[in-house]
Amino acid sequence: MSAALIELAGIERVFHLGDSEVHALRCLDVSIAAGEYVAVMGPSGSGKSTLLNLLGLLDRPDAGTYRLEGRDVTTLSAEEQARVRSERIGFVFQSFHLVPRLTAAENVALPMILAGIAPTQRAARVAQTLRDYGLEDRAGHRPDQLSGGQRQRVAIARATIMQPAVILADEPTGNLDRATGEEVMRLLEKLNGQGVTLIVVTHDVALGARARRQLLMEDGALQHDTVARREGVGDPCALPT
């Protein structure tokens, strides 16, 4: 078995829009070890979100393989993928993606409900997690009653309550002011310090520079990787570019 947490080989993703095709990811080979802190950078439309969605099992590639913790996850059923997602992956989005009608506590509890964890155990963990993120006095508030920073802290609490192996964050500070964005990045980096693999999409150069490794996307291809890996070199591309 490989030591890599994430192994992408020959990944292709093509979107069809009427008669036109968008080659959103092409010939992607990336290997990420457990505990890494990686920034995915590049201009708008370069494929960053498409890559993150694939890593988060929210989307499937058209070609290539994705191994997570040594297991090929591309061939799993939707149900099996949902289980892997719920147990191993935490997502943080630019626009928070909280459920508007639910309170902060209920939003944080959602992944545990999906995982079938008993209500009493759930309540204790939610209370502890809200305390960990300084949200204990906001437990009963709905998202529209929270500030942007508080919403993102609720989203991070929700993303981490199942203790995932990897956190995928897509422009997590994109809707926050500088000081609040800094606070959110420190929370994510603290989790990485505790061993969680952190993959952050950003087009902010200063933010990307904080990661120990940068992947630069351009037109769907990996244009530069600050950690060049030599293993597995061959002809991985399924389609000509």
Ligand code: ADP
């Ligand atoms: P980024 O996050 O780097 O801005 P995306 O991954 O969102 O880029 O998009 C990469 C390319 O794929 C863009 O040209 C975008 O328009 C296209 N794309 C992304 N998602 C879809 C989709 N669901 N259907 C059609 N085209 C898409």
Ligand code: MG
């Ligand atoms: Mg994007």
